[in-house]
Amino acid sequence: MDRHLVHLEGSSRRAGSTGDVNSLLRSLLTDHLDPGYAIAAEKNKAGQPRTAVLWLTIGAVVLGLIFGIALTNNADVPGGAAESREIVTRIHEAQDASVELSDKRNSLAAQTDSARESALAGNADGAALLTKIDTLEAAAGVQAVHGPGLAVTLRDGTTKGRSIVLDLDIQAVVNALWASGAEAVSVGGVRIGPSVTIRHAGGAVLVDNGPVFSPYKIVAIGPPQQLHTGFVVSEAFVRMSGLSQLYGVGFDYDVSEDLSVPAAPVHELRVAQEGGR
Incomplete structure (x- = not known):
């Protein structure tokens, strides 16, 4: 190694640049990365804040557009509250109609039972059939x-x-x-x-x-x-x-x-x- 250094130093003297050669040798022995990597890293660090701010700005603009479109669409819906009240009214009307039909069904069922008893109670076979019907209806819970x-x-x-x-x-x-x-x-x-x-x-x-x-x-x-x-x-x-x-x-x-x-x-x-x- 010493011989090599002496040889290089001698060559450098002939070129008239001994200090530059010594500096180059020290850099090769002590620095394991090319200086260009450090320069590129510094540039990236300087650019990251600007890039983050740019993306945040773009995201805010996009969200603003989405909320604006949603508000516009809601505003364009005519009579939303009126339609909701109409739907509720229809539901109540349907419930009332269901109750009315149920009451009517029960009334007709009572009339049917009365007619059945009148038709079957007049003879022994009919009376036995009525008893059987009553037993089955009790089991069915009607x-x-x-x-x-x-x-x-x-x-x-x-x-x-x-x-x-x-x-x-x-x-x-x-x-x-x-x-x-x-x-x-x-x-x-x-x-x-x-x-x-x-x-x-x-x-x-x-x-x-x-x-x-x-x-x-x-x-x-x-x-x-x-x-x-x-x-x-x-x-x-x-x-x-x-x-x-x-x-x-x-x-x-x-x-x-x-x-x-x-x-x-x-x-x-x-x-x-x-x-x-």
């Missing part, structure tokens, strides 16, 4: 009943604004009452029959596709003491007791000597076939 039984009431507790009582809770209570000997059950004034469902949709509990609200009153007609004994040892009782302690859900039950359960909803008969003889 007749209102009243008598002793057990009433269970569930009230929503809330955690962070959410309802706690779900369709699964009500289903569990209803199934426990059936298992305890209930002869007829209603939830929120709706009779539970073969085609009636209890489910959760859109944050509401639906019974037979109609909403019911807290407090949820579940009425069971049957032997009071048998219902009480069977219910308090059921899994549904343990479930609701736990929800009451953990989340503040209202849970009450009471034996009564006179409870009422309405008739189950009557669905439209679409297909019928004469039975074989």
